[in-house]
Amino acid sequence: MxxxxxxxxxxxxxxxxxxxxxxxxxxxxxxxxxxxxxxxxxxxxxxxxxxxxxxxxxxxxxxxxxxxxxxxxxxxxxxxxxFYSMGVDQVVCPRCEAVVVDDQDRDSWSDFSPVVDEWCMGGTGVRACGHCGEPVGINEWRWSPPxxxxxxxxxxxxxxxxxxxxxxxxxxxxxxxxxxxxxxx
Ligand SMILES: [Zn+2]
Missing domain, CATH: 3.30.310 (TATA-Binding Protein)
Structure with a gap:
């Protein structure tokens, strides 16, 4: 089960x-x-x-x-x-609404995921959005699922x-x- x-x-x-x-x-x-x-x-x-x-x-x-x-x-x-969900469908920028991770595009996760490793290593987890350039905290992105x-x-x-x-x-x-x-x- x-x-x-x-x-x-x-x-x-x-x-x-x-x-x-x-x-x-x-x-x-x-x-x-x-x-x-x-x-x-x-x-x-x-x-x-x-x-x-x-x-x-x-x-x-x-x-x-x-x-x-x-x-x-x-x-x-x-x-x-x-605190993970199973998989990531999308990660969306809260500032410009750009989809920065899409599960249809594997490269988008490889490009984004170092920020998770950085946070785990004691870093701030802040990363500039690749689309609008604004700094975004790791919990600020819209994660789907959460x-x-x-x-x-x-x-x-x-x-x-x-x-x-x-x-x-x-x-x-x-x-x-x-x-x-x-x-x-
Ligand atoms: Zn953005």
Whole structure:
């Protein structure tokens, strides 16, 4: 069976605040009954928090199978991370709307992707748009599907689609902009 993940990626949290913010959101989710307090092996051999009694409040529509799945955990990810979706269809410049990466054009990704490596190596991740020449931060490009680059993320494994109101509530608690990468393994 393929495994599906959905991530709420905080693209504004600093490395210094990520651990504490992550712990705050986890304890809020436990309080709300969305996830279980005790970590168990529930994410592909790794630890996570299984769905709590009220997990459905976080989803658009509950899935009766979720509580019984081997992989059904939630986990907080901290530290520098590329919160990816499966593949990149397009990356669009937020200033001039030019399509700088198109999945029909392999060269466009090879040309663009060094900025991801640069960010991973501790660089700023700012790059001039090849079309308008304006500098654009790595999280400012319009990524389709969404990708996020940051230090704090919340992964949900095999959960049904997260409710937009729930995602907004998490973003509000964080006080930060979030994006939602997702994909199948
Ligand atoms: Zn541009």
């Amino acid at each position: 393929s495994e599906w993940f959905e991530t709420i990626a905080d693209i504004e949290a600093t490395p210094e605040e990520a651990d504490q913010l992550g712990a705050e959101v986890l304890s809020w989710l436990v309080e709300q009954g969305i996830v279980a307090a005790e970590p168990t092996l529930c994410i592909l051999g790794d630890h996570g928090h299984r769905p709590g009694p009220d997990y459905a409040a976080a989803t658009v529509e509950p899935c009766d199978d979720l509580p019984g799945l081997a992989t059904n955990g939630f986990r907080v990810v901290t530290g520098q991370s590329v 990708w996020g680059f940051g230090y704090l993320g919340f992964e949900f494994w095999n959960w049904p689609m997260l409710d937009p109101g729930f995602v907004a509530a998490v973003s509000n608690r964080l006080g930060h902009r979030t994006v939602q990468p997702s994909g199948k393994l």
